Amino acid sequence: MSISGRAAVTGIGDTDYTRDASGRSALMLQLEASLKAIADAGLRPHDIDGIVMPIPSGASVAEDFVTNLSIPDLRYSAATPLGGAGSVAALQCAAMAVASGICRHVLLPVGRTGRTQRIGARVQAMPQFRTVGEFEAPVGAVAPAQYYAPMARRHMELFGTTSRQLAEIAVTTRQHAILNGNARMTKPITIEDHQASRMIADPLRLLDCSLESDGGAAVIVSAAECARDAAKPRVLITGMGEGHPDSPSTITQRADITRLGIAKVAPRAFAMAGVAPGDIQVAEIYDCFTYIVLCQLEDLGFCPKGEGGRFVEGGALGLGGRLPVNTHGGLLSQAHMAGMNHVVELVRQLRGEAGQAQVPDARLGLVTGYGDLGDGTLAIMARE
Amino acid sequence: MSQAMPPKPRPEITEDSRPYWDGLRQHRLLLQCCTDCGRLRHYPRPLCDACHSFACDWVEACGAAHVHSWTVAHHAFHPAFRNELPTVLVTADLAEGVRLLAPLQTEAPVTLQLGQRLQVGYWDVDPSLTVPVLRLDENG
Numbered sequence: 001m002s003i004s005g006r007a008a009v010t011g012i013g014d015t016d017y018t019r020d021a022s023g024r025s026a027l028m029l030q031l032e033a034s035l036k037a038i039a040d041a042g043l044r045p046h047d048i049d050g051i052v053m054p055i056p057s058g059a060s061v062a063e064d065f066v067t068n069l070s071i072p073d074l075r076y077s078a079a080t081p082l083g084g085a086g087s088v089a090a091l092q093c094a095a096m097a098v099a100s101g102i103c104r105h106v107l108l109p110v111g112r113t114g115r116t117q118r119i120g121a122r123v124q125a126m127p128q129f130r131t132v133g134e135f136e137a138p139v140g141a142v143a144p145a146q147y148y149a150p151m152a153r154r155h156m157e158l159f160g161t162t163s164r165q166l167a168e169i170a171v172t173t174r175q176h177a178i179l180n181g182n183a184r185m186t187k188p189i190t191i192e193d194h195q196a197s198r199m200i201a202d203p204l205r206l207l208d209c210s211l212e213s214d215g216g217a218a219v220i221v222s223a224a225e226c227a228r229d230a231a232k233p234r235v236l237i238t239g240m241g242e243g244h245p246d247s248p249s250t251i252t253q254r255a256d257i258t259r260l261g262i263a264k265v266a267p268r269a270f271a272m273a274g275v276a277p278g279d280i281q282v283a284e285i286y287d288c289f290t291y292i293v294l295c296q297l298e299d300l301g302f303c304p305k306g307e308g309g310r311f312v313e314g315g316a317l318g319l320g321g322r323l324p325v326n327t328h329g330g331l332l333s334q335a336h337m338a339g340m341n342h343v344v345e346l347v348r349q350l351r352g353e354a355g356q357a358q359v360p361d362a363r364l365g366l367v368t369g370y371g372d373l374g375d376g377t378l379a380i381m382a383r384e
Numbered sequence: 385m386s387q388a389m390p391p392k393p394r395p396e397i398t399e400d401s402r403p404y405w406d407g408l409r410q411h412r413l414l415l416q417c418c419t420d421c422g423r424l425r426h427y428p429r430p431l432c433d434a435c436h437s438f439a440c441d442w443v444e445a446c447g448a449a450h451v452h453s454w455t456v457a458h459h460a461f462h463p464a465f466r467n468e469l470p471t472v473l474v475t476a477d478l479a480e481g482v483r484l485l486a487p488l489q490t491e492a493p494v495t496l497q498l499g500q501r502l503q504v505g506y507w508d509v510d511p512s513l514t515v516p517v518l519r520l521d522e523n524g
Contacts, residue, residue: 120461124393131427133395134395135401135427135485137393138393138394138509138513139473139485139486139487140457140462140465140468140471140473140487141457141473141485142393142461142462142465145459145461146455146461146473150454150455150473151453153453153454154452154453154475157498158498199458199459199470200458200459201457201458201459202458203455204455250427251475252475252483252484252485253426253483257452257475
């Protein structure tokens with residue numbers, strides 16, 4: 001029996017996103033977002049009977065939520081440590097928990113104090129980075145930007161993709177952040193601003209890179225039959241999955257470095273949902289770097305491999321464009337919540353709660369995750 | 385007064401990888417070759433992905449390589465590399481069919497292109513650690 005449509009996202013919550021949460025812990029931020037998501041679902045904390053932790057968020061564990069929320073009978077706890085693919089991986093994990101009847105309402109909390117530890121040091125502590133930590137950090141490749149940049153460079157050399165095309169993604173995403181009301185970056189930028197921003201890891205410039213930020217975001221995944229009486233429109237998860245690339249521990253040894261793990265899951269998830277890329281009205285696409293958005297658009301099937309640069313030109317990813325992408329401002333301009341803010345935004349869009357960035361009558365959309373050294377996750381959601 | 389430079393990241397060498405790092409110290413780039421089916425693999429790991437044999441020999445790479453991709457590091461994500469920026473990090477196809485990520489050592493800035501010929505070299509970081517480097521192949 002298919003898992004399609006058996007789980008719904010019933011609650012969403014997020015905190016203010018800031019550069020510095022001024023002394024609030026990652027756990028406090030997770031709890032604030034969780035309480036909002038629980039209330040949004042019309043539930044009370046004791047209704048939660050499952051917890052999936054999408055990323056190692058500080059040192060918090062499911063037990064902290066049992067203690068703080070006073071959850072009387074937690075029936076399932078799990079973690080989905082796929083880096084930035086973890087939030088959407090947690091959706092599938094939670095959907096499996098509710099579809100199997102083990103849980104009714106599963107909490108997925110993310111909270112980060114991104115500036116408290118530098119990214120280079122953070123990834124070196126993650127077991128998924130053990131291989132590159134041993135063989136690539138000693139020669140000078142220590143941060144995700146440096147691991148990912150050769151993928152972008154090869155794409156440019158093979159297909160003629162340009163830095164100005166990457167800039168289109170940064171500019172459009174900033175326009176969306178300005179409409180959001182809870183975004184860290186609110187000053188308009190131009191393609192020329194992008195081209196003038198300093199080089200970080202060639203070809204990636206500063207404005208190709210996501211933010212470090214503090215905040216929390218959480219969602220509730222409920223069994224579809226438990227969501228019938230919810231106050232808000234029911235948003236069903238109709239297609240989902242994980243895709244792990246070849247050579248998942250190091251990009252260097254991957255046969256085709258212009259293809260991400262999401263290329264494997266996309267056909268499966270679209271088939272599960274019974275829809276095609278052309279049916280998608282809004283897409284929240286994990287954007288740790290502009291190039292990662294471009295490559296996912298190809299791997300998802302929105303355009304053939306190599307044509308992502310042309311696909312994103314001319315504001316195509318903007319509201320009113322051919323495919324509105326990252327309508328909240330993404331990791332590039334809203335905040336880096338490991339993609340849980342993308343899940344929150346997709347649900348807002350499908351409920352019609354996205355304010356000035358609302359895609360008219362959005363009923364079908366998708367959200368992706370990208371993590372570590374190319375893991376991909378995808379969830380397709382539909383409003384009933 | 386300049387602050388003391390923090391140490392560079394060092395490999396956490398395991399039993400699976402020790403021959404690779406020992407080989408580099410002798411200025412030899414060693415790759416695992418499956419004793420049973422002959423498949424070469426890199427980076428070092430316990431099992432042959434073709435035939436699932438644990439048995440392996442270590443064979444020396446010839447040193448010939450060509451450019452698969454590259455990045456130029458302009459930002460010091462680790463303070464130990466601050467004085468070396470900008471650094472060209474090349475993803476290189478070795479003649480043996482596996483890849484190497486290593487810094488490019490050149491006298492002057494160069495414009496790289498896919499397929500450009502390279503030669504593997506060695507850089508003694510200190511007496512107990514040598515890392516691979518790449519140089520443009522003079523005959524390339």
